[in-house]
Structure formats: C-alpha cells, structure tokens
Amino acid sequence: MQINIGDKVRFLNDIGGGIVTKIIDANTVMVLNDEDEFEIPSLKKNLVVIEYAGGEKTNQQQTKNIASESKRFKQSESTLPVEKEDIYIAFAPREGYNPTESPLELYLINDTNRILLYGFYDKKGNKMEGQTAGNLDPKSKILLNEYDLKELNELSNCFFQILFYKQGESDIKKPLERNIKIHPVKFYKTSSYKENQYFHQAVMLHKLTGEDIEHKLDELSQKEFKKLVHEKEAINKVQSKQSSVKAKDDILEIDLHINALIDSVTGLSNADILEFQLNKFHEIMREYQNTKGKRIVFIHGIGNGTLKKKVHDELRRKYKKHYQQDASFKEYGWGATMVTIR
Template sequence: MQINIGDKVRFLNEIGGGAVTRIIDANTVMVLNDEDEFEIPTLKKNLVVVESAGGESQPPKNTSGLQSHSPVFTATKEPLHVEKEDVYIAFAPREGYKITESPLELYLINDTNHILLYSFYDEKEGDKEGITAGNLDPKSKILLNEYDPKELNNLSACFFQILFYQQGKSAIKKPLEKSIKIQPVKFYKSSSYKETAYFQQNVILSKLTGEAIEDKLEELSKSEFKKVIREKEFSGTAKPQKASTKTKGDILEIDLHINALIDSVTGLSNADILDYQLNKFHDILRQNENSKGKKIVFIHGIGNGTLKKKLHDELRRKYKKYYQQDASFKEYGWGATMVTIR
C-alpha cells in the first residue's frame, strides 16, 4: 500500500494514529500524532491508511495470502500490461525536485504473470550489502530504496536475485541473478531520463531479464574471434573505422568507444575489444610523440572502469614523462582523460 503526505494513518502496534507530514525514505514516514501533536518517525510497515489525502476511506487490510514487507506502488490506476514477460528496475526522481538534483527512488517492476520472490543488494567495491527482500505481485512495482545523488558515487552496482512463481500449471522460469552497473554521471544528465509506460514522470529504466550483449560476447572463444575476423577480411564486408577524432582549439579528441573504432563487435570478446582500444591508444600517442605540449583527450567512458584503469596504468608504465589529468567534467563527466605530450 502506498503512503502519501496527508494520509490519515493508524498505528498497528500502538494505540492512536495521525497524519503523514513527510516522507523520510523508502521505509519511513513522519507522522503527526493526533493525541500530543508531536511528529514521530514511523516505519511504513507499522501503519495502515484509514483515509487517503484525497478523503477516500481505505478498506481493511487483507492479511491472507502472500504479503510484501515493503509498500507496493502502482504506476497508474490501471494495472501494468504484460507484453514481453520482462522485469525492470527504474530510478525515479521525486516530484517537486529538479530532475538532476532530486533524491532517486529505486523501483522493481514486475511486468510478468508471475509472482517475484526477490532479494536486493547494494554493491560497493566488490562487497554486497543486503538492503531488502520480499515478494512482488504480477503486473505491479515496488519501491526498494532511496538514494541521495551523492551516494551513487560510492555505489558500483545494484545486485538482484529473483525467483519466479505462478500458481497452478505453468512453465518453470529459470532463477535470475543480475548486476546493474551504476554510472553516476548519467543521473546528472536530464537526457538520461526517458518516458515509460510505468511512471508519470521520466525515469532511468534498465531491464533485468534477457541477455546483455556483453554476456553473449564472453561466450565466444579466441578461435571463433580469429575465424570471424579472417572471414570479414576475406569478404571485405567489414573494415576497421578510422579513430573518431575531433580538434577543439589546440586539443585533439579521441573517442575510444568500440563502436567509434570498428563497424561491428560481432565475434569479439570483451578482452579482444579492450586490446583493440589499447592498441588505438598507443597508436595515437606514437603519432603525436614529437608534438611537445600537444593535449589529447581520450574518451573512454565510465562503464566498469576497466579501460580507464588500463589507460592510466599504461601512462604510468610507458609514458611517465607525459602529464595526465581528468578531462573537463562539464564536457565528459568522469569519462575522459587528458594527456599532455612532453
């Protein structure tokens, strides 16, 4: 049950009740007690709404069947429409805030005909911290956690374990384990927030079901990669692109994203992609080694940070005399490094 500011509530474990004056976080609200007119922080699970802010009385809570330990939120008055049997997460800004400065609410969205049994973890520097667990009815969504934008800088990923259950005869779905990498710079760009069928406001939506292209690439072996490359070279249907370069004043800009370097990644493993990007990095530095004072910005993106770390390692190991620094945050976020030739 959703609890909003202005709702009249009753305490489940104590006598009395009051009105909700403030949403503290995903699990807690501030209640103005009717008896002494003091505000009390109270867990949502210890409250029942007796009258909504709009004056609509609420029916008694049904305690039979599966119960969720966190409040379930529906996007609209209509149920979610099942189309592809998919599960999503969404980062939604809170109403009343500027979209790039708002606290972010993390939702789990169940657009399937199954009940989800889920557990959710924050992942920081490889360690997982359990946040919440529960069940989610078909065609509904639930608020899992709320983050201050600054907290996301310390969060490397959100990790989920999900079981699918459907009463009666049904096809058994495989359990799901999924890690969604956090790229903090995305949350500061209004263009990252898109319109969806699940919310009235724009959100950042990620799909948990289905295979990511990175997972498929990992399955390809080195021999398969070499075979594909030989076939492409023979047929001449796919050729490497020239590195995407731009000149801004005295600064040379090099985009190392793989889709800016080659036409297709089909047949390439993650290791092969990284090797190709590093080779291009070395080629650019060799071409400009005699251009003293030349500034080169390498756009490596954020991702899981592997390419950025490799570039910095190579700079410390092979190009010690060159000066390196983070490129303009305003233009590139955390996704670029500037090298000055010396």
C-alpha cells in the first residue's frame, strides 16, 4: 500500500490512528498518534489510509477492505499479539544548550500498550529519596525531575518500581524493579548523547526493560570489578604510559584524567574512578621516588576539586619529603600540581 507524509491512517492491530509525519524506510513510517500526540514508528502493513494528504477520503470499497482487514487482525490478536514492551528513561539537556553544560531533565518513556503505575527514587551519597509517583499512559513520556550540574555530580543511583495495567482481557505482566547506577562522568561526554525517536535533541537513553549489558555491568560484585580493573591495567599498561606520560624537557607530565588512563568508564562509580586515578599517581611516585631533582607535573583538572585534594593529601601524608607547588598557571591553569623529587 502506498502511504505518504500527511496521510491520515488507522492502526489495524490497535485502537486509534494518526498522521504520517515521516517515511523511515520502504516498510516503516512515523505516525503522530491522535490521542497523545506521541510519534511512534509503525509498519505500513499494520496501517490503512482513511484520508489522503490532500484531503481526499478513501472510497467505499476501500472502507470495506479496512473493516475486513481490521476484523482479521482482531481475530488473530489472541494468538499473534503485536505489542511493544519497551520502557526507557532519558536524561535530556535543554534544547539549544550544549549537552555537557546544561541542566538535565529526567524523563520516563512508556513505549508500550499498557498504563504504567510508577514510583521513582534517586540516591545522592548514602540517602535514597522518593521523588515522585504516578501513572503514565501508553505511548507517552513524563518529566520526573530536573538536575543541575552540582546535583548530577552527587547522583549515584536512580531506582524505579513499575506496575503494568491494561483494561479488559489481558495477560498479567510481572512488576518491574530497576536500579540504574549513574556514572556522572558520562554527563560531560558529548558522545553519551544520541539521536533518538522520542526527542528532537540528542539525549542519554537507558532501557529499563530487557537484559541489556548495562544492567549486567551494574550487577558486578566488587570482587569481579577489581578483577576487571586489574585485567584492564595489565592489557593497557604500555598504552597507558604512552598516552598519559609525556616528557617535556626534564619535566614529566602525567595526565590523571580518567579518559587518558582507561578506554571506557562503563560500570565505574565515582569512587572507582578516583581509586584508579590515585593508583596511577602512586605508581608514578614509586617509580621516580629515588630520581632526585626529577620534576613531575600531575594534571588533575579543576572539576569539583576532589582529585586535587586527594593528590595533595597523599603528598603530605606519604611523600612529604618531596617539594610540591602549583604547576605553571600559563600552561595548566589551576588544574595541575608539580612535584620535585628530593
């Protein structure tokens, strides 16, 4: 069946219809749902045109064919249900803002044919707090919370409890509980934000349903995590030294930014990242502790000052015989410390 942008269509396997807004490919189009104004991708074979883009309505024979096709789908619905069961959360920057500098809005997206009854909690530090609860209609999304940059750095977990409801005859779906571990460093990477079908701008999307790799990574025990880190260190030892250590005259530059030390931060918490950075700091100090006169610049960045403070604390506690000072402001700003080995 030929379907064009602007055609008014009806869903064969569901109630309602909408306007075709985009041709995705030869078999799929995007439909703006009449009921909730939510755009959803739909197979052409599951749609029938009831009014063309120019306002011309389908003829009587086409209407009969529509009714016949609709009846056929309803008869087969009990044995061949066509139903999406995808639920997402999305961290969306404000439109027009640089994603890495914008406050982020947290949305719950219901891309199913069921009503969701949900509860949302977040965790900052050691405190889990209930933020909001309610219900969400099928094929729609709702704003749950908004976080400024300071709150994003403190956010460690988002927890969701979800019940599924569908009026009339329906199978009973098990409730969903999902704990999403948040890695704040991702919010500051442009590559974390992807184009998607739910928003006009790029967002950071997490799937709550299914068994994707993010869920499995979050379930790693501390023992497994440490094993993973040690294996990663062994594999990338030479590469890490080449990428994070640069000789400049008689000064050794050590970049402690996590992206210079490891390829991916997936599955790492803030504490894990800090531990990894400090391990690199101690490795370099041990390697050069007997090289008198050696000058080492540790590039820790400014950020929220946590890494800088930890590096200075360790220098005072374990390496107090060596001389430390702020590195050249002209070259590093306030984001580096120079140590002279004595």
